[in-house]
Amino acid sequence: MNLKRIQFFLFLFALNLFIGCSDSDEPSLAPVASVVIINEGNFSAANGSFDLYNKTSAEYSSNAFQSANDFPVGSTIQNAIISGDFILATTNAVDKLEIINKETFESITSVTTGLHTPFGVAANNEYAFLTNWGTFNSETFLYDNPEIITINLATFQISSTLALNIQPQHVVYVKDRLYVSDIGNYLSAGTTVSVYQINEGTLQPESTIDVQPGPDKMVIDANDNLWVLCSSGALVHIDTDKNEVVNTIQSVPVLGFNEKLTIDPAGTYLFWIASSGYPDYNSAIYRLEIANPSLSEPIIEGTNFHGLGVDEDNIFVGDHAAYQSSGKVLRFSDYDSAPKLIETLPSGLAPNGFIFR
């Protein structure tokens, strides 16, 4: 072999190296975007994220929190809401409430100490209220010491902790009261919604309302009344003046756990997801008109539906891609008549909800 051949091999080799060198395409931040996609992420990898989408310009940017802060938001993002200038997000890896500037996505601070598997979040002008499942017990596979934690949104300090004797799921704030769905656990489902009065950052139990097994997601309608979707397959309408059940719709198709119930901004239609589960993950979106609450056929059918959001024009559906990869988002028009698929957007891991700025 002569030197020319050696030269040729070295050239081949150097070529290999250059093939290995490719630049990344960093997404740019588009803080004006109206739609925020919440990607819950994978617990062990702490890779939850927020993606942004501008419906007008069709600009899309992924991982807005990481881009704005240069550190990750964590996993799993259980729930996120807008409260004043903030986005409040509960995460479980690590357990925290992340308080985020709604416009820039910069982290204002996070509250970690004292939280134990925070899940649901609600807020008024002064306080954020977090349901906490408690500490996971690896022997019983249940959560011990569930609680509701109140955080002062001026000081970002915990102002009170209320111990519960049942695992809570979601929390909503309406008419100066807090409504908490007492979901229980897989051995023993809860059957109540608890009502609490708020007194300078501390909670006083006021009453409990009997609903159906597994009360989960709750929304407030145009009349400030409460709708509770129970994972046993019931939709319960509660009058928040009397704290009484007005109507219970039975045999409602649901997901079975971690229900996704939402309402349009006008408060006139309820929307939720039902799934057939493995192996087909046949999913459907159901709609119920509050003025005429009778169950009808699904308005959207598909697979792998995981997150749901409705703004003034569109229905957004998050697709978890069988948890095998990043998911995607389906955007539909005509939420109040016959929805049509307008476009499909990318998403992060397990898009489980949307907020609209």
Next chain:
Amino acid sequence: MKKLFAYVALMLHCMWCFAQKDTLYLEELSIEDGRLSVLDIGSSNQHLSSALFQNYSGKNLSDLLQENTGIYVRKYGGEGQLSSIAFRGTTPNHTLITWNGIDINAQTLGQSDLASIPAYLFESAEVLAGGASTLFGGGNIGGSINLKQPSQKEGAGFSFDQEIGSFGRFFSGVKSHFGNKKVMVNMSAFRNKIDNDFLVNYRNDTYRQNNAQSILQGLQTDLSYKINKRNTLNTQLWYNHHDRKLQPTIGDLTNDDHLLDRNLRLLVGHQWNSKSAILKSSFFHIRDFQTYNHASETNLTRNIAKVDFEYFQIDKVILSGGLVGQLAHTDVDNFTTDTSQWKVENYVLAQVNPLPKLKLSMRAQKSYIEGLEVPFVFGGGAELSVVKQQKTELITGVNVSESFRAPTLNDLFWSPGGNPELKPERGFHSELFFKLTRQEKQQTFRVTTNLYQTKIKNMIQWLPMSSASDQAIWSPENVRSVRIRGLEQVISYRYAGRLTFRAEATYSFNQSTNLSAIAGNDLTIDKQLAYVPFHKLASNASVAFSGWAVNMNYSYTSRRYTEASNRLYVEGFGLFNTILSKSLSTKSSQFNLSIKIENILNNDYQNYELRATPGRSYILKLNYKISNIYSE
């Protein structure tokens, strides 16, 4: 040959340009034509030398492979943290680690944690690719790594190793050997502690990494007794104790996850040999114990009987066959009941050299595993010496083989979700290689190129099985098909005069494509498997002169997708390490002092998504060795 030097320098320079901020070094990884080559005629066989193992004596197999081979090691943070292997574009379940020919992967999880395999206890290792890489077992769809213990010698010797270094590193090890014509004994023991309290950037500030300490301890003994000319008895013991905290994701300051592993591996064997035949009979007792967070326990006991027979006529024919029986018993908290599983495996293998320039091999293997249908697997290869001159040799070879991987015990018995209906995964391999060697008086130049394709069918994947009435339960299914196409290239150059110079670079390219849809809206078809980099480079250069030696090592791993639709990824990273050492020798003893700097350029990188890694770190190492106590 000055010109050649210039080109090697140019090659190094190219790498410098490519990495922009890093450079490289290379340790000789010679291709061995040892006895095991019978396994893999026409396939790749990389020898990880004893010099390399010495350089990594205070470390484990994780860094050794990542920094010196085309294999990608997925490491969950600092040293000693979970490290899994992606060999030739496959997943961590597809590589076997073997000790005395026995699979030592955790039978529950189906993989080995490379961080629990200390380099100190081994002299060298062989990296064998594809279906041709083992005779027993299966599980080698990617390949296998065969650990080699220190060879036994007559006389008596002793060595002592001590390391201290950044981030709470403290390593101590002793080795001794004693031997005469009848009895030979090797013993080694070590303790390796690292705190991993390196700085982590988070929330525009830094903190010291929490909960990441690893303490690995182990000992090994190897005792042989030569009954007579033909018969030898041997017993070996390897005990490993790995106590560590599991490094949490960046920003998680409260996590206190903990993992304790204990492994006992015992071998009692007999070997009979004549001029043209070897018969080896061995009995193994293997116990693996693991506890997670001081609560969830995994206990596995295996008793294995193994017989191998080999008949050979040097350079003409090798015929071999073997039989192994294994009984595994589990006591795992996450299995509903204690479970046993038996398996019996056998193989036959033939290698013939019909012409001086041609070698052919054929292999057939059949396993019987309780509750599973395991197919016959076949393989064959050919090697032809195309050019053979006084100084230059070009060999080309082909290999076609099959392999399988049985479902792991977790796949079968995990509660909830284990699926006893699973079938074994199948692998189909084809490979073409070229090896060019040029030898002059003081110089050796070698280029090896392997092109290969592997297809994996019935690949097992855990999927969520939620239904409207229960929580999300995940269960494994034979759903994936994957096609891997790859290239491996090794270039090495060695000059040995008064000064020794060595340079080597190993590059691998792997395109691992998922071919199957699992559910509707599957976004993963035709996408690269997660955590399989397209490009991996490992390179070394070293100069030794008059007891002084300098090594430089550079490795680069390209972007890894963190999920199967290839939207999300962690950036590629390059690492530059160097070692400066000085040896002083007397007639029978040697004293070596070295300093190693790792991650010289203080790169902030992630190997595994959101696990922090150490910046620049220093290791000071002292080795004292008495080669033969009696001659002092």
